[in-house]
Amino acid sequence: MQRIEHRACSGGWQDVYQHRSEVLDCEMKFAVYLPPQAATQKLPVLYWLSGLTCNEQNFITKAGAQRYAAEHGIILVAPDTSPRGDEVADAEGYDLGKGAGFYLNATQEPWARHYRMHDYIVEELPALIEAHFPASDARGISGHSMGGHGALVLALRNPGRYRSVSAFSPIVAPSQVPWGEKAFSAYLGTDRSAWAQWDATELVATATERLPLLVDQGDADEFLGGQLQPQRLQAACEAADHPLQLRLQPGYDHSYYFIASFIGDHIAHHAKAL
Numbered sequence: 001m002q003r004i005e006h007r008a009c010s011g012g013w014q015d016v017y018q019h020r021s022e023v024l025d026c027e028m029k030f031a032v033y034l035p036p037q038a039a040t041q042k043l044p045v046l047y048w049l050s051g052l053t054c055n056e057q058n059f060i061t062k063a064g065a066q067r068y069a070a071e072h073g074i075i076l077v078a079p080d081t082s083p084r085g086d087e088v089a090d091a092e093g094y095d096l097g098k099g100a101g102f103y104l105n106a107t108q109e110p111w112a113r114h115y116r117m118h119d120y121i122v123e124e125l126p127a128l129i130e131a132h133f134p135a136s137d138a139r140g141i142s143g144h145s146m147g148g149h150g151a152l153v154l155a156l157r158n159p160g161r162y163r164s165v166s167a168f169s170p171i172v173a174p175s176q177v178p179w180g181e182k183a184f185s186a187y188l189g190t191d192r193s194a195w196a197q198w199d200a201t202e203l204v205a206t207a208t209e210r211l212p213l214l215v216d217q218g219d220a221d222e223f224l225g226g227q228l229q230p231q232r233l234q235a236a237c238e239a240a241d242h243p244l245q246l247r248l249q250p251g252y253d254h255s256y257y258f259i260a261s262f263i264g265d266h267i268a269h270h271a272k273a274l
Contacts (some may be wrong), residue, residue, distance in 0.1 A: 001132065004029070010070040011036040014060055023116050023124045024083040030125065031056040032133060033076040035069050044138035044163075044274035045075045045129060046267065047121065049147030049154075052179070053099045055080045059144075062256035068264045072271035075135050079125055081147070083114040095179050096186055102174070103150030104198045106187035115187060121150070122158055140164035140270035144259055145223075149174055152200040152213065152233075159209035164273035166214035166266045168259050169221055172233035173201040179227050201236040212243040214269050216262050218252025 005016035012035040021028045037043055046069070048059050059065065059078045069076050082088075082101030089110040091097035106115035129135045141162045143151035148170025155165035174180020175195040184195045196202040217230045224230075230246055237244035252258040 001128065005031075009033065010066040012038065012066065012070055014066060016056060019128065021083075021120060021124060023120045024114050026083045026085040026088055026114055028084065028120075029056050029080055031060045031076075031078040032129070033060065033066050033069055034133065035066075035073055035075065037073040038075060038134045042134045042136045043073050043075050044140065045077055045126070045135045046140045046142060046270050046274070047125075048076060048078045049103060049121065049141070049143030049150040050078065050081050051143070051145030051147050052081070053094050054147075055099070058256070059259075062260065063263050064260045065263045065267060068267040072267055074140075074267065074271060074274065075129075075133065077125070077129055079121060082117065088114045091186070096183055100146065100183060102146060102180075102183045102187065102198070103154060104187060107194070108187060108189050111187050117150075118154065118157075122154055122161060138163055138274045140166075140274055142166045142168075142266055142270065143170070144168040145228075145254065146171055146179070148172075148215070149180075149200065153198055153203060155211055156200060156203040156207050157197070159207070159211075162211065164270040165211055166216075166269055168216050168262070168266075169218065169223070169228055169254055170200070170215060170230075170233075171228060172215075172230055173199055175199045175202070176232065177227045177229060201232050204233070204236045204240050204242045207240065207242060210243055212245065213237065214266065215244065215246045216249055216258075216266070217246065218249050218254065218258050220251050221254045221258075223254055
């Protein structure tokens with residue numbers, strides 16, 4: 001790994017690293033915030049998954065999360081949203097290809113070679129973090145929009161892997177909305193039965209772990225009715241008796257202004273479990 005950014009922040013260090021990912025078969029970047037407590041002890045880690053068009057920079061520059069991570073003694077790790085590089089397949093538009101990995105393992109060509117973000121986030125990246133930083137194996141996961149989908153799905157698919165999960169404005173039912181239908185058709189093929197394993201509303205029904213879900217959603221979100229539809233997750237959790245705290249926040253949209261307003265609540269939620 002090579003450290004390419006190193007900045008003092010809230011008593012700790014906001015760094016960015018570049019490394020070769022064996023899982024994704026390309027060069028990747030990830031951001032890691034080390035709070036001041038990391039100088040003397042191992043700390044739990046909160047993984048943040050960003051949304052469409054984003055990379056490792058959006059969360060660390062816009063959310064203001066470092067001050068809360070320093071308060072609670074939590075390492076923050078923010079990976080990129082997709083594989084990168086000239087050799088990586090891409091597509092027209094913002095909602096497929098680079099910047100739109102959807103945190104799944106693609107099975108269809110030309111995507112299958114590089115688009116294995118599930119395995120990267122769940123296995124390869126934590127192994128690097130826990131080997132090279134003062135990080136314990138206590139993990140939480142959170143994210144926004146496409147990354148909120150990723151946080152919910154990765155936690156539900158991997159019982160015991162995470163101690164806490166939360167999401168802002170998540171795509172809760174990607175197999176039933178345009179963003180997910182486009183991405184899943186390309187990455188996974190047209191057989192909709194294969195989509196269910198990457199859809200939080202489907203996974204809740206068979207979850208073997210009752211990890212409480214914290215979801216914040218702005219009621220002025222421009223994507224609320226067409227792409228996000230949190231009521232689908234609420235109905236699925238009620239049917240499965242899965243613990244869900246869904247908070248509809250009046251006046252908030254899909255932007256990082258929303259995330260910055262409530263990220264302190266989310267980090268406190270994770271700190272309690274971690």
